[in-house]
Amino acid sequence: MSSMIRTRNLTKQFGGSTVISGVNMTVKEREIYGFLGSNGAGKTTVMRLLLNLIKPTDGEIELFGERLTVGATEPFKRIGHIIETPVFYGNLTGQRNLELHCEYMGMHNPKMVQEALELVQLGNARHKPVNQYSLGMKQRLGIARAVSTKPELLILDEPINGLDPNGILEMRSLFKRLCDEYRITMLISSHILGEIEQIADTIGVINNGRLIEEVSMDRIRSTQTEYVEIITLNVNRAAYVLEHDLNIRNFKVSGDRQLKIYDMKLSQSELSRQLITREVPIEAINRRSRSLEEYFLEAVRGGEEHAASH
Numbered sequence: 008m009s010s011m012i013r014t015r016n017l018t019k020q021f022g023g024s025t026v027i028s029g030v031n032m033t034v035k036e037r038e039i040y041g042f043l044g045s046n047g048a049g050k051t052t053v054m055r056l057l058l059n060l061i062k063p064t065d066g067e068i069e070l071f072g073e074r075l076t077v078g079a080t081e082p083f084k085r086i087g088h089i090i091e092t093p094v095f096y097g098n099l100t101g102q103r104n105l106e107l108h109c110e111y112m113g114m115h116n117p118k119m120v121q122e123a124l125e126l127v128q129l130g131n132a133r134h135k136p137v138n139q140y141s142l143g144m145k146q147r148l149g150i151a152r153a154v155s156t157k158p159e160l161l162i163l164d165e166p167i168n169g170l171d172p173n174g175i176l177e178m179r180s181l182f183k184r185l186c187d188e189y190r191i192t193m194l195i196s197s198h199i200l201g202e203i204e205q206i207a208d209t210i211g212v213i214n215n216g217r218l219i220e221e222v223s224m225d226r227i228r229s230t231q232t233e234y235v236e237i238i239t240l241n242v243n244r245a246a247y248v249l250e251h252d253l254n255i256r257n258f259k260v261s262g263d264r265q266l267k268i269y270d271m272k273l274s275q276s277e278l279s280r281q282l283i284t285r286e287v288p289i290e291a292i293n294r295r296s297r298s299l300e301e302y303f304l305e306a307v308r309g310g311e312e313h314a315a316s317h
């Protein structure tokens with residue numbers, strides 16, 4: 008699979024302070040790339056760099072396998088995007104807004120405008136002025152506008168932000184369709200992992216302007232670690248019994264009352280029987296797997312420790 012976006016050492020400074028630092032990211036053809044980071048981590052700035060809206064201080068960008076040169080315009084005809092909240096002419100209809108956009112892009116084709124509106128289920132509302140649209144409708148109109156020029160790549164900055172649970176579901180299934188049926192590669196940013204984990208093929212995590220993780224969801228799922236969680240009123244006693252009596256060493260005390268055991272050689276019921284026999288006061292015992300949220304929190308913490316040591 009070839010790459011649609013590749014950056015090398017992408018770096019951006021604003022007034023002497025480094026906001027994006029040595030980012031090497033790769034978005035592969037026909038994948039959904041979830042670009043994850045907290046507010047201010049640098050997601051929007053990377054997207055603005057990719058779209059040539061601002062210039063990098065250092066580093067390179069490749070789009071569709073070709074290095075981006077100063078003044079290039081061709082690659083951007085193949086990209087649809089929404090950066091921050093999409094702005095429309097409120098007194099004009101949804102359809103007219105899209106037509107104007109396509110004319111501006113030099114690609115006016117009434118069939119494409121209709122198709123884009125149908126795709127986001129705004130076919131019936133196409134003659135309504137946009138200032139009568141709900142937030143969710145405006146978000147969908149933004150997507151319709153971005154796809155109305157038949158792009159091969161979509162760059163969407165926080166497209167799910169502010170939608171209600173139903174709106175989020177609709178948006179997710181729209182993204183899946185755009186990728187699967189329309190063969191559009193997508194780079195989607197979010198600050199909430201749960202919003203994109205079901206649809207993303209790859210996740211890139213940015214923190215303080217550094218890409219600290221880029222990993223396929225398949226890989227994450229296959230490395231999910233299972234453990235047994237024990238809640239006890241006496242963690243010290245539990246830890247002692249595990250180590251000395253049961254010869255279990257692969258565990259972690261992770262709170263005043265909580266232990267996580269990664270060594271699964273005893274079944275849960277056997278473990279609980281052994282602990283109770285040895286007078287460990289057990290409140291609860293559960294089998295769990297490390298959530299994706301924990302996985303990324305650990306990645307962020309690891310990245311911060313790495314940055315601090317340099």
Ligand SMILES: Nc1ncnc2c1ncn2[C@@H]1O[C@H](COP(=O)(O)OP(=O)(O)OP(=O)(O)O)[C@@H](O)[C@H]1O
Nearest residue numbers: 021022026044045046047048049050051052053198
């Ligand atoms: N034009 C600018 N001048 C100075 N600093 C900027 C500029 N644009 C962005 N920054 C800074 O760069 C950092 C990254 O901002 P960016 O908007 O890329 O983050 P983000 O991950 O998209 O966050 P959010 O989700 O809040 O938009 C922030 O500290 C921001 O203040």
